[in-house]
Amino acid sequence: MTSFFSWEGLAALMLGGLYGSLFGAIPGLTATLAVALFIPVAFFLDPVIALPAIIAISSVAIFAGDVGSAVAKIPGTPASAAYLEELYNLSRRKTPLYSLGISAMGSAVGGMIGTIILIISALGIAAVARNFSSFEYFWVAILGLSAGIFASGGSPLKAFISLMLGLLLSTVGVDPTLGFPRFHFGNATLLGGLNYIVAMIGLFGFSEVLENIYQNQKGSDTQTLTTESSSQQFYTQPLLLILKEKWLVLRSALLGILVGFLPGAGADIGAWVATSVQKIKQGGNTEKLEEHEDEVILAGTSSNNAAVASAWIPALALGLPGDTVTAIVLGVFLMKGITPGPLLFDQQPELLWALYLTFFISNLFLLPFYGYLTARLAAKLINIKLPLLLIVITTLCIVGAYAINNNLFDVWIMMGMGLLAFILKRGGFPLPQVVLGMVLGPIMEQNFMVSMIKSRWDWASFFERPIAIALMLITLAILFFGMYYRKKMKQS
Amino acid sequence: MKMTQTKIDQMSGILFLLFGIIIWIYTRNFPDLEEGYPGPALFPRLIGSGFILGGIILVITPFISSKVTDDSDEKSHFSLLNLGKLVIGLFITGLYPFIQPYLGFIGSISLIGFAIGFLLNVKPWLAALVALSCTLIVYFLFTYLLGVPL
Numbered sequence: 001m002t003s004f005f006s007w008e009g010l011a012a013l014m015l016g017g018l019y020g021s022l023f024g025a026i027p028g029l030t031a032t033l034a035v036a037l038f039i040p041v042a043f044f045l046d047p048v049i050a051l052p053a054i055i056a057i058s059s060v061a062i063f064a065g066d067v068g069s070a071v072a073k074i075p076g077t078p079a080s081a082a083y084l085e086e087l088y089n090l091s092r093r094k095t096p097l098y099s100l101g102i103s104a105m106g107s108a109v110g111g112m113i114g115t116i117i118l119i120i121s122a123l124g125i126a127a128v129a130r131n132f133s134s135f136e137y138f139w140v141a142i143l144g145l146s147a148g149i150f151a152s153g154g155s156p157l158k159a160f161i162s163l164m165l166g167l168l169l170s171t172v173g174v175d176p177t178l179g180f181p182r183f184h185f186g187n188a189t190l191l192g193g194l195n196y197i198v199a200m201i202g203l204f205g206f207s208e209v210l211e212n213i214y215q216n217q218k219g220s221d222t223q224t225l226t227t228e229s230s231s232q233q234f235y236t237q238p239l240l241l242i243l244k245e246k247w248l249v250l251r252s253a254l255l256g257i258l259v260g261f262l263p264g265a266g267a268d269i270g271a272w273v274a275t276s277v278q279k280i281k282q283g284g285n286t287e288k289l290e291e292h293e294d295e296v297i298l299a300g301t302s303s304n305n306a307a308v309a310s311a312w313i314p315a316l317a318l319g320l321p322g323d324t325v326t327a328i329v330l331g332v333f334l335m336k337g338i339t340p341g342p343l344l345f346d347q348q349p350e351l352l353w354a355l356y357l358t359f360f361i362s363n364l365f366l367l368p369f370y371g372y373l374t375a376r377l378a379a380k381l382i383n384i385k386l387p388l389l390l391i392v393i394t395t396l397c398i399v400g401a402y403a404i405n406n407n408l409f410d411v412w413i414m415m416g417m418g419l420l421a422f423i424l425k426r427g428g429f430p431l432p433q434v435v436l437g438m439v440l441g442p443i444m445e446q447n448f449m450v451s452m453i454k455s456r457w458d459w460a461s462f463f464e465r466p467i468a469i470a471l472m473l474i475t476l477a478i479l480f481f482g483m484y485y486r487k488k489m490k491q492s
Numbered sequence: 493m494k495m496t497q498t499k500i501d502q503m504s505g506i507l508f509l510l511f512g513i514i515i516w517i518y519t520r521n522f523p524d525l526e527e528g529y530p531g532p533a534l535f536p537r538l539i540g541s542g543f544i545l546g547g548i549i550l551v552i553t554p555f556i557s558s559k560v561t562d563d564s565d566e567k568s569h570f571s572l573l574n575l576g577k578l579v580i581g582l583f584i585t586g587l588y589p590f591i592q593p594y595l596g597f598i599g600s601i602s603l604i605g606f607a608i609g610f611l612l613n614v615k616p617w618l619a620a621l622v623a624l625s626c627t628l629i630v631y632f633l634f635t636y637l638l639g640v641p642l
Contacts, residue, residue, distance in 0.1 A: 023638065037639055157549055161508060164542040168515070171539070175532035180523060182532055206585070213581040213611055214574045387612040391605045391622045398588055398601060399630050403640050408589035415585055422578075427504040428497065445535045457529055 024064025104371030114309030166437020202417025260307025505550025
């Protein structure tokens with residue numbers, strides 16, 4: 001614990017937060033890439049300094065992904081695509097300081113709830129996670145997709161078709177059962193599949209450029225006038241909203257934790273389910289959704305960062321990565337000769353408490369501090385005249401798509417996605433559902449095929465295990481209440 | 493050219509229906525698992541069926557819906573001139589993989605940024621200034637600060 005409180009330890013946290021905020025805010029750079037590039041440095045550091053630095057990087061980077069959503073409509077993570085429209089619209093209707101304030105404060109509170117749960121029940125939750133087999137994972141993916149249908153706030157049929165498009169895009173490349181190449185059209189680059197970060201940059205960022213070229217817009221002055229000070233907008237108003245909507249925050253954070261600890265795309269599904277539940281509650285009424293955009297953002301962000309903490313539960317307790325960041329962290333553990341698992345709780349309490357403490361520091365200080373700085377920068381960027389901002393967005397789209405794999409072909413993929421988004425927008429088809437389909441497609445297909453092969457194609461096996469049945473019932477409840485509230489709203 | 497949302501929905505319904513059928517045809521040569529169980533074709537076919545079903549519903553909904561549409565329906569405007577500008581924008585951006593090996597990162601991205609700015613009616617000197625400064629900032633940030641090669 002002494003090395004954690006040394007000046008090196010605190011400097012690692014501060015620099016980690018700064019590094020994470022830079023990475024998260026730039027389209028195409030992700031929390032995973034930030035952590036991966038930090039590994040050579042981590043190798044030479046004491047684990048009590050290296051691991052907290054990684055937590056600081058990932059916590060701040062995941063929040064900073066929302067900066068791209070607010071300024072350029074480019075989400076940093078699939079989870080932030082769940083509330084992209086709301087964040088972008090609110091940033092323009094009010095100010096980015098307010099919208100990103102909700103995002104940062106919601107993330108901070110959600111992250112702290114997630115950390116508390118991590119401390120008190122890591123071993124217990126890990127025991128539940130141990131009971132998850134391919135059947136349960138399949139139902140979790142179905143749950144996420146069902147939530148996605150109602151998360152658009154528009155036509156569920158169009159959201160369904162968008163999901164199908166995302167699922168189809170996820171089948172590009174080698175199939176998980178026989179290793180058979182699908183939809184690669186003779187191009188070796190496509191054998192590895194489509195990267196969803198590249199797809200997101202095209203779907204949300206480049207499509208905006210195309211849209212504005214097509215509309216021939218000269219751009220309006222988006223300068224927002226407000227009498228409140230920047231700290232009031234960033235801290236006071238979002239905190240008041242959190243106090244007013246405390247049950248929403250708690251519910252969303254718990255959803256994030258409950259779904260987020262599952263290895264794979266837990267955090268993403270958690271955010272989608274949380275925003276979807278909030279939108280279902282608002283009944284899919286577009287006017288009402290506009291009035292309550294801040295609540296949708298709050299639901300998504302508090303779930304998002306709660307899941308960041310809960311992704312560490314299987315990593316610490318079972319040695320199973322909850323997401324790509326914790327997968328890298330497990331590598332660092334092994335590099336340092338630390339074996340994760342139940343014994344870690346007895347043998348390395350100092351390390352564990354340093355990790356817990358970092359989660360609190362990241363959420364209590366780093367997120368509000370770096371969040372405020374990035375939000376102020378976003379507030380400046382958003383006031384740049386639109387055509388000039390579009391030049392910057394085009395540059396970032398090309399660089400972001402290329403930098404992911406250092407592959408020039410990805411620039412064309414990004415452009416193709418931009419064109420697809422442009423066409424889908426004309427038909428009123430929602431775009432975030434395409435990303436959700438791309439993220440959940442491989443999880444659903446792989447677990448479905450594994451389940452079917454091991455049960456020798458006995459369909460009943462999907463309905464035999466208690467957790468699988470519970471997940472199926474939750475899915476049915478989401479579908480039922482989603483339809484019910486939509487019908488009720490149409491009638492009124 | 494103006495089109496009602498109902499017409500756009502029906503047209504997209506037909507396109508998705510055809511797309512679903514194409515997926516079914518394309519996957520007919522995908523191999524099966526042992527004992528004839530479905531393999532790599534299963535998921536794409538399920539998705540294809542989803543498109544067919546969704547397409548059919550989109551096409552028939554206006555016929556079975558009691559809502560009178562045509563006149564009150566929101567109209568979308570399509571302009572061939574703007575579509576031409578869009579194609580030029582795509583063409584310019586698509587040049588990047590070709591020109592990057594010759595002009596390098598800074599040269600090619602600056603050129604594309606300038607051309608996009610020009611297309612968006614930005615004054616040429618301002619487009620050049622923004623494109624070049626943005627490129628230099630991105631290059632410095634990625635290469636020197638974050639250690640990501642470009």
